[in-house]
Amino acid sequence: MIKRFKSAIAAVAVSLAMLSQLAVAAEEQFFPLIDYRVGPYGSNGQAFYGGFIDYLNYVNLKEKGVNGVLMTYEECETEYNNAKGVECYERLKGKAAKSAGPLHTMSTGISYALVDKSAQDKLPLAMMGYGRTDAVDGSVFPYAFPLVTTYQMQASAIVKFIKDKSGGSLAGKKIVYLYHDSAYGKEAIVALNAEAGLNKFEMVQIPVAHPGNEQGAQWLRIRQEKPDYVIFWGWGVMNQTALKAAQKVGFPRDRMIGSWWTGSEEDVVPAGEAAKGYMAATWNVAGKQVPVIADIEKVVYGAGKGNLQDTSKIGTVLYNRGVSAAVLSVEAIRKGQEKYGKGKALTGEQTRWALENLNITDARLKALGATDLLPEIKTSCANHEGSGKVKIQQWDGAKWVPVSGWIEGNKSLVHPLFQASAKQYALEKGITPRDCSKEK
């Protein structure tokens, strides 16, 4: 009798212990962060991933995760090196097999290296403002998402901005395209050529060899060409060098418009006075006036859980870009839970579906405190970009100030270029594209 009583007590104790454990171990949504905080572009990564992680912590602190599912992450340092990026992916993919948010590498090179692998492993790869742009065509690239906007749509939007500034016509104008002589720099050429044909302006292409810390010859040529505008596609030290060189030859900075990788504080502060008046495209605004940014500082840093040691980066372009990327990622988790069950962590495959069915309206952005932080996004199987809009911002010597509303690139001109490129890729790889009309 006593023996049976003891067994019953033991069984109850074990059951209680298991129950309590279940109660404690909430579901966790894992984000594999293939990031970089040291090396040549370490300071860019610090701000971006700092913002990303701060938002994940913000969701955990503010609303105890998404429907009770806590956001977790593990970082792996790539130093912006492609080989290390692949190594990090291999290291984290095992852990991501159970649950996975989108991968964010903030590197075109690493993204290219992971496009095929991530599709095989069914892990969604987000490439927000970088990476393989023809992945806009989700019928060929189901697991790759060049979200928000692409280089080509950005270039088209910049041309539209210049056109508006020039009184609605670019006919007879001359635009120099000064670019980093790499795959990144060359991405926009196809769109700019198409725009030049359509708008009848002359485009002069001037490449700059990596790393771009010497541009004397290029800027003397620009001086000789006397262009109306310079569209500028730089990276790293090339950005400050270009601004200083423009000052040296007396080219007005307010007629230079850069890509979003030339438009952060890191790009202009080292150029000092030479950067004043310079403009750049962006798909996320800077500043702490965005409610969610101010609230992150209050909630996350107030609780001592902020990711950045240098809190002066909060509200910078790249910090806010990291928050924007996290907002989209967390909204994808929310969307996925609506389909696959609230309170459950999503697998990579489920997150992929969610990323393909995003619909983040202005009303939703307002509810998130992210009004104007980023444009509205609506993705589909046929359109993994979801927006194609940018703002133009201007450096006033101390901060970036938006000088335009959201400008959408010429989709009817640019998207067929993606489709043609994706079709070619499918042929080379023997991929049978999905029928997007059958996707739900």
Place this chain on the structure above:
Amino acid sequence: MNFFLEVLIGGLLSGVMYALVALGFVMIYKASGVFNFAQGAMVYLAALSVVGCLEKGAPLWLAIILAFVIMTLFGIATEKFVLRKLVNQPPIALFMATIGLAFFIEGLAPMIFGSEPRALELGIVDEPIPWILDNWNMVISKFDLVAAGVAAVLVATLALFFQYTRVGRALRAVADDHQAALSIGIPLQHIWAIVWGVAGFVALVAGMMWGARNGVQFALTFTALKALPVLILGGFTSVPGAIVGGLIIGASEKLAEIYIPPVMQDLFGGNFGGIEGWFPYVLALLFLLVRPEGLFGERHIDRV
């Protein structure tokens, strides 16, 4: 013609900036016969030290002195902890040690001073000289002229130092043969510490000029890439050679960047710009075929 002259002068002035970095390589090579792979990283460390001290509230003159102290201490530490054990080892062992040193500096410097790119204001505006612009319609930067002046003073000082001081002569003796220098009583460790300290000073000057021009950031380590063809042309052991090599490389790469792509484009179509990244290396390789020791390098003759 005016444009040609403008490109030529701009190139010559850029070449002076390359020569500033090349001088640091020459210093180490003259004293130890080793190509110092860490020179670019030293330029970065020196410039970071200056902006780091400025951010702590030091005035510019004090920041420069403090950075010089940091670079000297770094030179002494390099001798004590890296090179001392490698006396009489083959040059490749010393070369490998400098590769390790480069990675060490590239990791340590941003940990201490932060990695975000920063401006360095020396009070010299990088703008064209109005008089030349108005009268000749040519862009010649005040900053580039100051850099040329700094390089001239530096070269003259170093040339005198090597030719006419006891330490300078000892340095050359050490470079020829470690063991022979030791046997006649030259204190090798002492000499190496001095030369690394002087190389640190040269890196400081180069770091300040490049940092003021493009901002202080990791990319300063890449300046070493520009110094390599300069050294091949000028010779690894010649201080004036670094300057002449710099001028040739600077002028030729700028002229090539402007005048070769249009010709190639006419012949083959497509876009051939951005050649200044590789053109200096091709030029240096061609030069190697004709004069392997460089313009001013010492011809190496072995008895058989």
